Amino acid sequence: MSEFSNALSVSASALRAQATRLRHVSENISNADTPGYRRKSVAFETVRGPNDTDLVSVGRVRLDQSSLERVFDPSHPLADDSGHYDGSNVDLMIEIADAREAQRSYEANLKMFDQSRQMSAGLMALLRK
Numbered sequence: 001m002s003e004f005s006n007a008l009s010v011s012a013s014a015l016r017a018q019a020t021r022l023r024h025v026s027e028n029i030s031n032a033d034t035p036g037y038r039r040k041s042v043a044f045e046t047v048r049g050p051n052d053t054d055l056v057s058v059g060r061v062r063l064d065q066s067s068l069e070r071v072f073d074p075s076h077p078l079a080d081d082s083g084h085y086d087g088s089n090v091d092l093m094i095e096i097a098d099a100r101e102a103q104r105s106y107e108a109n110l111k112m113f114d115q116s117r118q119m120s121a122g123l124m125a126l127l128r129k
Contacts, residue, residue: 004120006053011113013055017044018106020058025099028090035071035078037088039064039095064089 024040031037042058049055066089074083 002051004116004123006051007116008113008120009049009053010055011109011116013049013057014109015106015113017042017056017058018102018109021102022099022106024061025095025102029092029095029099032088032090032092032095034088035076036068036086037090038068039066039088039090 021042024042028039041062041064043060043062045057045059046054047057068089069087070084071087072084073079076085078085
């Protein structure tokens with residue numbers, strides 16, 4: 001029975017990790033037009049869980065250090081003497097692709113969680129007979 005709980009723990013940790021990733025992607029999308037905003041990304045790490053199970057954990061949030069877009073708008077309050085200011089380094093195409101990938105991974109882990117739960121319930125039903 002512990003194999004079923006291990007499978008549930010692994011998929012639950014992956015669900016939490018993908019949910020965190022989606023949260024950061026949505027923050028990036030919502031701040032795409034914020035001057036000086038740097039894109040956030042998360043890395044996943046493996047941590048040892050109960051029963052020596054490898055679980056997924058979210059590592060540190062990293063800020064993208066690529067250069068910020070220079071925007072020309074002399075009427076903007078942050079514009080310098082040349083009429084430019086620093087925009088954000090968020091690329092909406094990358095964010096949409098990341099969101100889609102995180103969504104698919106979330107769905108796959110949810111399916112794994114449901115399959116483990118169904119197999120566990122099936123085993124319990126067999127043991128009751």
